Amino acid sequence: MAGPPVIIWESEVERLLRYRELIPRLEEALGKFSRRDNAEVIQPVRTTVPLQRHNGFLGLMPTYMENDGVLSTKFVCFYKREEGSALPATQATVMLLDPEHGNVKAVMDGEVITSMRTAAVSAISAKLLMPPRAGVLAILGTGKQALSHYNVFTEMFSFKEVRVWSRTRERAERFRDSVSGAVTISCSAEEAVRGADTIVTVTRSTEPLVFGEWVKPGAHIAAVGACRPDWRELDDVLMKEAVVYVDSREGAMTESGDVILSGAEVFAELGDVINGTKPAQREKTTVFKSLGMGVEDAVSAKLVFDQWKDKSKRMQPCT
Ligand SMILES: NC(=O)C1=CN([C@@H]2O[C@H](COP(=O)(O)OP(=O)(O)OC[C@H]3O[C@@H](n4cnc5c(N)ncnc54)[C@H](O)[C@@H]3O)[C@@H](O)[C@H]2O)C=CC1
Numbered sequence: 368m369a370g371p372p373v374i375i376w377e378s379e380v381e382r383l384l385r386y387r388e389l390i391p392r393l394e395e396a397l398g399k400f401s402r403r404d405n406a407e408v409i410q411p412v413r414t415t416v417p418l419q420r421h422n423g424f425l426g427l428m429p430t431y432m433e434n435d436g437v438l439s440t441k442f443v444c445f446y447k448r449e450e451g452s453a454l455p456a457t458q459a460t461v462m463l464l465d466p467e468h469g470n471v472k473a474v475m476d477g478e479v480i481t482s483m484r485t486a487a488v489s490a491i492s493a494k495l496l497m498p499p500r501a502g503v504l505a506i507l508g509t510g511k512q513a514l515s516h517y518n519v520f521t522e523m524f525s526f527k528e529v530r531v532w533s534r535t536r537e538r539a540e541r542f543r544d545s546v547s548g549a550v551t552i553s554c555s556a557e558e559a560v561r562g563a564d565t566i567v568t569v570t571r572s573t574e575p576l577v578f579g580e581w582v583k584p585g586a587h588i589a590a591v592g593a594c595r596p597d598w599r600e601l602d603d604v605l606m607k608e609a610v611v612y613v614d615s616r617e618g619a620m621t622e623s624g625d626v627i628l629s630g631a632e633v634f635a636e637l638g639d640v641i642n643g644t645k646p647a648q649r650e651k652t653t654v655f656k657s658l659g660m661g662v663e664d665a666v667s668a669k670l671v672f673d674q675w676k677d678k679s680k681r682m683q684p685c686t
């Protein structure tokens with residue numbers, strides 16, 4: 368008889384999850400997902416339930432990795448939120464189950480997992496697709512995802528300049544003061560984007576805020592916001608001129624306003640590039656349209672749980 372699930376909350380997840388261990392596991396998982404082998408990964412497109420009264424959505428993200436023995440689901444609520452609202456844009460919880468017995472082994476905070484795995488996957492896209500010797504990184508948005516993206520991009524790459532833009536200078540200054548490295552505050556999205564080699568969009572915008580005419584040829588854009596079929600961060604010109612990569616084709620065709628409304632062709636999944644079945648067209652302008660996948664949460668949750676078990680074992684008194 369299985370015992371009750373363990374609860375692993377935010378500060379503990381934060382202590383246990385490290386990019387250096389997470390990134391190789393995510394690369395492997397993206398590759399497995401793109402092989403579409405049901406013995407490796409079963410991950411349906413997220414089911415989304417509208418929360419009309421609260422201007423939000425509940426996303427359900429079940430995933431089964433048979434060969435790895437990992438069964439999980441994330442519940443993530445995400446909201447449009449009014450300007451200046453103090454309420455969070457997303458709230459997530461991950462459950463890890465025993466695939467043989469069906470019991471819940473662990474209930475985990477999903478906020479840190481969502482922030483870190485999303486930023487890590489964007490960093491993988493940049494590793495594969497950004498131009499060689501990229502010197503300037505621009506981050507549009509200054510929320511949770513902006514911070515995790517800043518952390519992993521500055522840990523993995525050496526940019527000579529990191530620009531940040533927010534709709535208010537106050538928020539951009541708060542962001543700059545919260546990080547340890549140097550940050551240049553841009554006065555407009557255009558000022559941040561022009562001349563940048565790598566651009567990260569992490570906003571709650573529902574309209575395009577990056578325009579193709581501003582983007583340096585050959586730049587790489589990791590577009591993380593706009594996760595609804597009628598929401599945008601990038602304009603049609605950029606979407607059509609760039610080579611477009613996604614995490615999941617089915618997800619992009621169901622959920623991405625930037626892909627669906629622009630009519631842009633999806634060239635490949637990141638996993639195809641990792642598997643060597645599609646090329647990384649670094650010399651061209653590239654967009655990675657991220658929507659987030661259950662398999663990313665599954666490998667993150669397994670890593671947290673394994674580390675938690677190791678730590679608990681080490682702390683047991685000798686008998
Ligand atoms: N692709 C993925 O896997 C994931 C995507 N997301 C999405 O990423 C985006 C950012 O998420 P968080 O950082 O958690 O949110 P957040 O609320 O912490 O930050 C959002 C940022 O967007 C800015 N913003 C809001 N409305 C804007 C507008 N109309 N134009 C320009 N900027 C605007 C805010 O000032 C803030 O800087 C959201 O759209 C969220 O749904 C979140 C988690 C995973």
Ligand SMILES: O=C(O)C1=NCCCC1
Pocket residue numbers: 443445457459481594658659660
């Ligand atoms: O994958 C996720 O987690 C999310 N994706 C899009 C919107 C919020 C959360």
